[in-house]
Amino acid sequence: MTTTTPSPAATTQQRTSHRPTLLLILAIVLMVVALCVAYLLKLDSESTDDAYVDGNVVQVTSQVSGTVTAINGDNTDHVDSNAPLVTLNAVDAEIQYERAQSNLARAVRLARTEYYQVQQLLAEVEQRRNDVRKARDDLRRRNQLADSGAVSREEISHTADVLKNAIAGLDGTQHALSIRRAMVDDTTLRTHPDVLVAASNLRDAYIALHRTQIYSPVAGVITKRSVQVGQKISPGVALMSVVPVDQVWVNANFKESQIEDLRIGQPVELRADAYSRSVIFHGTIIGLDAGTGSAFSLMPAQNATGNWIKVTQRVPVRIALRPQEIAQNPLRLGLSMRVSVDTSDRNGPVLNKTGAQQPVYSTEIFKNELKDANDVVERVIGANEGSDHAPKNLKL
Known part of the structure; x- marks a missing residue:
């Protein structure tokens, strides 16, 4: 019996012919493993390319009308919060502000005059009461002396007329006092109606003057500037935007x-x-x-058609x-x-089920407007109220 031994060359050729098959099987196994891993990872993640950066575009607007005289920033410029951006012509607002100051000073002085007039009429009422009391005493004494003939009837009649005139004078003065008291009763100098109206007008004038300077509500980058020097603007018109x-x-x-x-x-x-x-x-x-x-x-799709495609x-x-x-x-x-x-x-x-406890976005550029206006009002009243203070309640 003869045994045939394969030559070394044939063995090498056989191994070489099996190598591509092994590599293919290995590649398939790796691909399956990679797909399994990717699938498992996908179970715990979601991804998308349909995503975009968003943010606030804060408009800068004017609260008063006016003519633009200066612009302090342009597109791509950085601006800080409460920094001046646009300046309006303030001549008219300054005139109104000065007029409002004068009107408040005048209202305070007129109110002081009314309080003084009430005090004056109170004194006159007391004087009229004394006149009535004296005239009544004179008439009583003369009536007691009339029987003895010491006083004539003509004198008694004249004394009675004096009493009537004194009573009439007292009534007239009391009516005048009531009229004056109706203007100041239950008020102080600072709560007098005329003073309150003038003070409100001064606050309006001050705030209008303050608003001729337009400030940035937030810190950020300026964009979409449309305002121009010399432009007449109206309240609420967007002048530019600031992106924080x-x-x-x-x-x-x-x-x-x-x-x-x-x-x-x-x-x-x-x-x-x-x-x-x-x-x-x-x-x-x-x-x-x-x-x-x-x-x-803006126009939601209407899918109630016969040719609907999901x-x-x-x-x-x-x-x-x-x-x-x-x-x-x-x-x-x-x-x-x-x-x-x-x-x-x-x-x-x-889904979110709780609301915000604090403002999500806010600005403080208008925070001190009323406080500053009240300081101006206080200064004008203090300069015109005098050293004496009118009483709160005036009674007979």
Whole structure:
């Protein structure tokens, strides 16, 4: 019996022919493993490229009409909160302000005169009462002496007329006192109606003068400037806008089939097309909108037609960003973002059920307007009220 031993060359050729098959099988196994891993990862995450940076666009408007004389900022300029932006011609407002100051000073002095007149009439009433008392005593004495003939009837008649005149004078003075008291009764100099009206007019004039200087309500970057020097503007017309670049967020539009596992408070990783992929922003879901984007469009789609075609809807999801990351890599409104949400923790709420306890956004540029106006009113009244103070209640 003869045994044939394969040559070394044949063995090498056989191994070489099996190598591509092994590599193919290995590649298939790796691909299946990668798909399984990707599927498992996808179960705990949702992502979308339909996401954009959003933020506040704060309009700068005037509260009074006037002609623009100066503009202190232009597009792309940074502006601080409460910084002057636009100046209006203040000549008319200054004249009204000076007139209001004079009217308040005059009202205070006239009110003081009314209080003095009341005090004067009080003294006159007391004097008239004394005249009546004296005339009544004179008449009584003369009537006692009439029987003895010491006093003539003519003198008694004359004394009676004096008493009547004294009583009439007392009545007239009391009526005059009532008229004067009607203007000042139960008031003080600072609560006198004429003083209050003049003080209100002065506040209006001061605030109108103050508002000829238009200030920035927030800190940010100026954009959309439309105002020009020499332009006659009206209240409420947008002159420019200020974008607070440190107050931006991301609106990510997820498909309706992706929102099942989205919860408020879930962590988010974001990348901006404006930066390299190494720049990663971190955020948190703070809310899901109350409807899809098409539901709140200007002309919502009407699907009650015979040729209906289903279109996948998207729900806006608001994502808050970390302020320190925004400061390091500033974002502009409208930039595209790639969003990936970690949905492994699904214990958070789906919708917000509590309202804000404090104002979400606010400005303090109008905070001291009334206080400053009250200081001006106080200064004018103090300069014209004199050293003596009118009593609060004047009674007979």
